[in-house]
Amino acid sequence: MxxxxxxxxxxxxxxxxxxxxxxxxxxxxxxxxxxxxxxxxxxxxxAIAPDSIGLDPGEDAPEFELETLNGDRIKLSDLEGKKVILNFWATWCGPCRDEMPEMQEFYDEHDDEVEMLAVNLTDTETNESDIPKFIDEFGFTYPILLDEDGAVSDEYKGSIAVPTTYFIGTDGVIQAPPRIGPMTYEFMEETINSIN
Structure with a gap:
């Protein structure tokens, strides 16, 4: 036994x-x-993400128009001529929270030459009122766009893994591979300097 x-x-x-x-x-x-x-x-x-996530460099950035947290409307094509950092995020996403202070620092120093757009995956939030509370708590001032039905994040395949970030050139074309996961200030600066 x-x-x-x-x-x-x-x-x-x-x-x-x-x-x-x-x-x-x-x-x-x-x-x-x-x-x-x-x-x-x-x-x-x-995070773990599938190999097919994101749009490729050289593709035109899909057009969209979204309302901001402040009630304004932003249309991507209106920003042509500026470099754009297009970031998909949610309040429940830990890595998103980690990168947002560095995004704010980058925005503060480069907002005259680079447009920072943070698209909230609003349809995934437990409570939509969490978004303004979170933004106010940490004092983020870059534009927060609300993707209420998930259509824009679906178009950019940004809701599969968050955060996901695109770097769009002055010509409206995606000019770098999508960044999946949090960014540092140095990464944003290096990537923005490498695109037109």
Whole structure:
């Protein structure tokens, strides 16, 4: 009886070790795939996203017109002639919260040459009133657009993984691969300087 219990215990321990190694290896592979999509070296952490996410550089940025949190309307084609950072986010998204202060810093220093548009995935929010509370709490001043029915994020494939960010050139063309995951100030500056 003792040998049977010992044998079963040993089998369960070995099965547990194999399962842990499989899960860990699978997570590392997915992180590497995500890093390759962003052009970054593999790193710990990050969201998992499918390979087909986003629009490709060279494609015209799909036109849209959305209402801002302040009640104004912004039409993408009205911004032609300016570089545009188009960011998809939600209040429930931790990585979005991490990048937004750096987006604010970038906006404060570059708003004369770059338009920052933060498109909230409003249809995914638990409570729409969370959006202005969140923005007011942290004092973000760049335009917050409300994608109430999810049509714009669907067009840009931005609701699959958030945050997702596009860099649109002065000609209205997407000029860099979409950034999936949080951005740093340095990343925004480097990318904006690399596009027309």
């Amino acid at each position: 003792y040998k049977q219990i010992l044998g079963i215990s040993l089998i369960l321990i070995l099965a547990g070790i194999i399962l842990v190694n499989f899960v860990q290896q699978n997570n590392e592979t997915q992180e590497d795939d995500l890093s390759e999509m962003n052009g970054d070296p593999p790193s710990q952490g990050g």
